[in-house]
Amino acid sequence: GNSVTQMEGPVTLSEEAFLTINCTYTATGYPSLFWYVQYPGEGLQLLLKATKADDKGSNKGFEATYRKETTSFHLEKGSVQVSDSAVYFCALTPNSGNTPLVFGKGTRLSVIA
Amino acid sequence: EAGVAQSPRYKIIEKRQSVAFWCNPISGHATLYWYQQILGQGPKLLIQFQNNGVVDDSQLPKDRFSAERLKGVDSTLKIQPAKLEDSAVYLCASSPVTGGQETQYFGPGTRLLVL
Numbered sequence: 001g002n003s004v005t006q007m008e009g010p011v012t013l014s015e016e017a018f019l020t021i022n023c024t025y026t027a028t029g030y031p032s033l034f035w036y037v038q039y040p041g042e043g044l045q046l047l048l049k050a051t052k053a054d055d056k057g058s059n060k061g062f063e064a065t066y067r068k069e070t071t072s073f074h075l076e077k078g079s080v081q082v083s084d085s086a087v088y089f090c091a092l093t094p095n096s097g098n099t100p101l102v103f104g105k106g107t108r109l110s111v112i113a
Numbered sequence: 114e115a116g117v118a119q120s121p122r123y124k125i126i127e128k129r130q131s132v133a134f135w136c137n138p139i140s141g142h143a144t145l146y147w148y149q150q151i152l153g154q155g156p157k158l159l160i161q162f163q164n165n166g167v168v169d170d171s172q173l174p175k176d177r178f179s180a181e182r183l184k185g186v187d188s189t190l191k192i193q194p195a196k197l198e199d200s201a202v203y204l205c206a207s208s209p210v211t212g213g214q215e216t217q218y219f220g221p222g223t224r225l226l227v228l
Contacts, residue, residue: 004155036219043117044156044204044219089155098144098208098215100169103155 002027006090006104013080013111021075021107023064023090031092033057033066033073034101038087047075047088080111115139117220119205125226131193134223138186138207144168145182146217147190148204156204162188163210195227 007022025031035047035057048057053068062077073090090104118137126132138145144163148156159178161168164185173180177196182188192199202222208215 043221044206046216046218049216091155098163098210100146100158100161101148101156101206101217103157105153105155 002031002092002094002102004090004092004102004104006088006107009087009106009108011107011109013109015082015111015113016079017111019075019077019080019084019109021088021090021109023073023075023104025071025073025090025092027071027092027094029094030068031094033064034091034093035062035064035073035075036089036091036103038089038106040086044089080109082111082113085109085111117205117207117218119203119220119223121223122221123224123226125228126195127228128197129194131191132195132225133192134190134203134205134225136188136190136205136220138188138205139218141209142207142218143185143210144208144215145188146206146208147180147188148206150202150204150222152201159190159203192225195225197227200225200227 003026032051034049036044037047048059050057050066056065064075087106089106091101093099147159150156160170160173160180162182180190204222205220206217208217
């Protein structure tokens with residue numbers, strides 16, 4: 001079956017620190033991979049995505065590269081801000097049309113000034 | 114463009130009562146999803162519609178949960194009777210259908226507390 005494993009939180013960083021949130025997946029075929037973010041009191045928002053191996057998704061300074069050989073899609077940002085404090089979810093869909101997302105458990109990030 | 118709308122935002126009920134949630138997807142989006150997000154976990158699919166037909170309801174607890182999408186637009190999710198373990202955030206998402214893997218857009222969710 002399809003599943004996503006991401007690092008446990010919470011993660012607490014100082015402003016301008018480097019961020020990595022690990023995500024690995026198990027899937028049949030060639031899934032599409034996503035990072036969603038949930039800011040306090042808000043709904044899930046797509047942060048970035050990649051649909052095939054070696055693709056790099058990027059948005060708002062965040063990046064993640066689809067690594068088929070290690071079945072990973074780690075999220076990185078070079079310099080975090082207090083406004084990046086949120087819960088981050090790694091997710092996948094089988095790459096076969098409109099199908100439901102399979103989510104990891106989420107990682108809570110707190111950035112302190 | 115308006116996003117996915119959900120109501121109510123919060124609901125508190127006692128166990129064995131019934132409750133209903135409403136979702137209005139983005140205009141023109143044929144696919145609609147309901148997810149359940151229990152505290153500390155990622156969202157899990159309950160049901161997927163395409164237009165007014167059910168695509169996947171394999172994870173919907175059909176003894177107590179029901180959902181409909183009349184006319185292929187708005188959708189309602191109902192729980193009757195509610196149990197304590199139904200306390201969660203219920204998320205609605207929608208996406209267009211263009212033949213590829215489309216991004217899902219989420220509403221703000223309905224937070225349910227069952228006492």
